[in-house]
Each structure stands twice: as structure tokens, then as C-alpha cells.
Amino acid sequence: MPHPVIALALSMTSTLAAAPSAEPSVRYESPDSPRAERAERLLKDDDVLKTGIRLPEPVKIVARDCDAAKARWDHDKREITICYSLVDKVRETIKGISQTEEIDEKATRARMKGALTVLLHHQLGHALTTLNGMPDDEGQADRFAALTLAADSPKRVVAAAEARHLLAGHAGIDHLSGPEGGDPEKSGMEESAAFACLLYGADPARYGKILKGGWVPAERAPTCADEYNRVKSAIGDKFGS
Numbered sequence: 001m002p003h004p005v006i007a008l009a010l011s012m013t014s015t016l017a018a019a020p021s022a023e024p025s026v027r028y029e030s031p032d033s034p035r036a037e038r039a040e041r042l043l044k045d046d047d048v049l050k051t052g053i054r055l056p057e058p059v060k061i062v063a064r065d066c067d068a069a070k071a072r073w074d075h076d077k078r079e080i081t082i083c084y085s086l087v088d089k090v091r092e093t094i095k096g097i098s099q100t101e102e103i104d105e106k107a108t109r110a111r112m113k114g115a116l117t118v119l120l121h122h123q124l125g126h127a128l129t130t131l132n133g134m135p136d137d138e139g140q141a142d143r144f145a146a147l148t149l150a151a152d153s154p155k156r157v158v159a160a161a162e163a164r165h166l167l168a169g170h171a172g173i174d175h176l177s178g179p180e181g182g183d184p185e186k187s188g189m190e191e192s193a194a195f196a197c198l199l200y201g202a203d204p205a206r207y208g209k210i211l212k213g214g215w216v217p218a219e220r221a222p223t224c225a226d227e228y229n230r231v232k233s234a235i236g237d238k239f240g241s
């Protein structure tokens with residue numbers, strides 16, 4: 001059976017509603033420490049885990065306490081876990097960077113929201129990969145993540161590209177740190193540049209700040225719209241009805 005869902009999920013917001021399955025459900029387990037409570041509040045206040053992306057099957061998104069600061073997709077359970085400790089780590093790291101750069105509260109908050117949105121969409125990317133019968137793969141998850149993020153949260157695209165760029169050089173932030181959680185062939189900076197290029201390529205006129213910020217290298221920028229369209233149509237060809 002073909003899987004038209006990806007093509008639908010990845011085109012425009014208007015077609016998201018046409019996909020057969022539901023948006024993922026979101027559940028918060030009760031946090032067991034003040035840090036975890038703070039993480040829960042950060043997620044809830046900005047509704048970071050809410051997405052209009054429809055997946056081929058019902059999927060649960062669960063925020064919870066975990067042993068390690070991770071986010072993960074469990075194909076058998078059809079469940080994405082976002083650990084409070086990872087959210088707290090993102091918060092702390094962004095806060096530290098922003099204080100050094102003397103960035104104000106509002107911009108800091110936007111960066112945090114951007115980073116957490118990337119975390120979520122990367123896991124949605126894993127879900128889309130395996131639910132469509134493809135072998136799980138970091139690069140593929142990331143490409144899906146860029147496409148779903150651009151379709152689902154256009155207002156967070158610039159902050160997402162910036163946050164990922166900022167976090168790429170920091171260790172221990174799950175996939176956002178780059179090689180340890182991602183593709184061993186690539187550095188975190190390469191991964192973040194590839195991700196920023198796809199986001200920028202989704203709408204270069206709208207997302208010019210990604211280029212100005214230097215989050216996608218200037219020499220690569222002219223090819224980003226093509227890269228985005230190639231990824232999008234490759235997905236469409238493979239799964240289109």
C-alpha cells in the first residue's frame with residue numbers, strides 16, 4: 001500500500017487536515033524535581049509539544065523524568081519521549097549563551113522555543129521515517145524535521161535555525177550536539193548548516209535572517225531552495241499516491 005501521508009504532511013498546512021490519521025497526543029507526567037517542574041512549565045507555557053503534523057498512525061508524545069537527558073522515538077510503542085532533564089539542559093545552555101552575548105529575555109526565550117521545536121521535530125522525523133517503513137536514519141529524520149518544522153511552525157523557523165547553530169558546539173544536548181547523537185560522518189556544525197539550509201530554502205524571501213545570521217554559509221545559500229525542493233519531491237515521489 002502506498003503511503004501518501006508523508007507528502008500530505010509535508011506540503012502545506014491546508015493539506016495537513018486532509019491526512020487520514022490524527023495529530024499526536026501530548027501527555028505530561030508529573031515532574032519529580034524543581035528542575036523538572038521548570039522544564040514542564042517551559043514546555044507548557046509555549047505549547048512547544050503541540051503540532052499540527054499528522055502522522056500515518058496515532059502517536060503519543062510524552063514529557064517525563066528519565067535517567068538520561070534524551071529525546072527518543074520508540075517505534076514499537078509509537079511514542080516520542082522528551083525528557084525533562086534534556087529540556088532543562090537546553091534551557092541552561094541557551095541561557096548561558098544569551099547572557100554571554102547580552103541578549104535580552106525575549107530573544108532568549110525565542111531561542112529556547114526554537115531549540116525545543118527542533119528537538120520535537122527531529123523526533124517526529126524519526127517517527128515519519130520508521131512509520132513509512134524506511135530504515136531509521138539520523139540524516140533522514142533531520143530532513144523530515146526541517147520539512148515538518150517549516151510546514152508546522154513557520155514563525156519559529158528563524159529561531160530554530162539560530163538555536164541549532166548555537167547549540168551545535170555544545171556537548172550533551174542529544175541530537176542538537178551533533179556527532180555523538182547524530183551522523184558520525186558529520187560534525188554538529190555541518191548538520192546544523194544542512195538543517196538551516198533546508199529551513200532557509202523553504203522560503204528564502206521570508207527567512208532571510210537565516211542567511212544574515214550566518215547559520216547557513218553564504219556560499220551554500222543559493223542552492224538551498226533547490227535542496228529543499230529536492231528533498232520534498234524525493235519524499236513525494238517515494239510516498240505520493
Ligand SMILES: [Zn+2]
Pocket residue numbers: 122126138141175181182
Ligand atoms: Zn535522532
